Amino acid sequence: MGSLEPLQRDFEVPTIDLSSYLQDPDSSQASTVVEQIRKACATSGFFQLTGHGIQKTLQQQAFAAARTFFNISDQEKRNLCGKPGRGYEVMGKQFLEPGKQPDLKEGFFIGREIEGATPPFRPFQEPNIWPSPDLIPESQFKLPLLDYYRSVSDLSFIIMKILASGLEHSNFDTSVFAEFCHEPISSIRLLHYPPHPDTKDDSLVGTGAHTDFGAITLLLQDGNSGLQVLNQATNEWLDVEPREDAYVVNIGDMLDVWTNGAYKSTVHRVINTSGGERYSIPFFLDGNPDCTIKSLGTGDSMGTGKTYTVEQHMLSRYAASYK
Ligand SMILES: O=C(O)CCC(=O)C(=O)O
Numbered sequence: 001m002g003s004l005e006p007l008q009r010d011f012e013v014p015t016i017d018l019s020s021y022l023q024d025p026d027s028s029q030a031s032t033v034v035e036q037i038r039k040a041c042a043t044s045g046f047f048q049l050t051g052h053g054i055q056k057t058l059q060q061q062a063f064a065a066a067r068t069f070f071n072i073s074d075q076e077k078r079n080l081c082g083k084p085g086r087g088y089e090v091m092g093k094q095f096l097e098p099g100k101q102p103d104l105k106e107g108f109f110i111g112r113e114i115e116g117a118t119p120p121f122r123p124f125q126e127p128n129i130w131p132s133p134d135l136i137p138e139s140q141f142k143l144p145l146l147d148y149y150r151s152v153s154d155l156s157f158i159i160m161k162i163l164a165s166g167l168e169h170s171n172f173d174t175s176v177f178a179e180f181c182h183e184p185i186s187s188i189r190l191l192h193y194p195p196h197p198d199t200k201d202d203s204l205v206g207t208g209a210h211t212d213f214g215a216i217t218l219l220l221q222d223g224n225s226g227l228q229v230l231n232q233a234t235n236e237w238l239d240v241e242p243r244e245d246a247y248v249v250n251i252g253d254m255l256d257v258w259t260n261g262a263y264k265s266t267v268h269r270v271i272n273t274s275g276g277e278r279y280s281i282p283f284f285l286d287g288n289p290d291c292t293i294k295s296l297g298t299g300d301s302m303g304t305g306k307t308y309t310v311e312q313h314m315l316s317r318y319a320a321s322y323k
């Protein structure tokens, strides 16, 4: 076996078909899927997932909901702003890349619905904010989006299992993943990018260069290009093909820390040069708020001796990237 360091030419975003794993996770085809995912996460930290079992009609309903929402008036959207991770986020509210202008995108966050929750609410656990049914009927927004949320959330737990299986022969204790997936902070975010106003002005970005905060992200794209991943070895941006049938799955900072970089959280950005409007819907699995983020290997390989909870980590990342 050669060096474990990935070669530069291995930096790619492969497409991986999950169907054999879903049919029988103990089959030999399923082990191939586990290995393909492990390898992708150890190199670019990104892959596209097909055969994931999420219905095309549900995905289309989620995009239709996003289009309807972003078309309502500016004032009506602003009335639906909320705490971090909930409701409407105005254009330019997030500022991900120092040295660039604020992100040219608007968004709408939906978190896990918590039955019977009463105040005071912990951060990221506030009730969702919904447009009044007179503005957008529940059948066109709230209901399909909650359905969509549950489906992608279930898929994210399956991917966490696969990522744990991929580490079976390492010294990482992945038993914490079950706790992490219990009552997690997680959200879907409807995103709308207007056409890029001036492709010659490189201070303008749709989503500035960043790494994701949580464990994994499952992103649905609308077929418009714009997402790029940074190959740090060559300092080149790799375009991610906008496939409507696939989820772009990527590793976030928590998993990178847990695995000492065995799974990589890679810098990415969006520049909407598609010429038209671009919509995307990321799902972020950020985990149980009380879970600790530190190396799961033996010894304190982070060297700092510091540990953070999911909640502390999320609060500090939101504070750093929101105006
Ligand atoms: O819109 C996209 O394609 C990616 C968005 C993204 O990277 C994020 O929200 O973290």
Ligand SMILES: [Fe+2]
Pocket (backbone or CB within 6 Å): 210, 211, 212, 217, 268
């Ligand atoms: Fe991201």
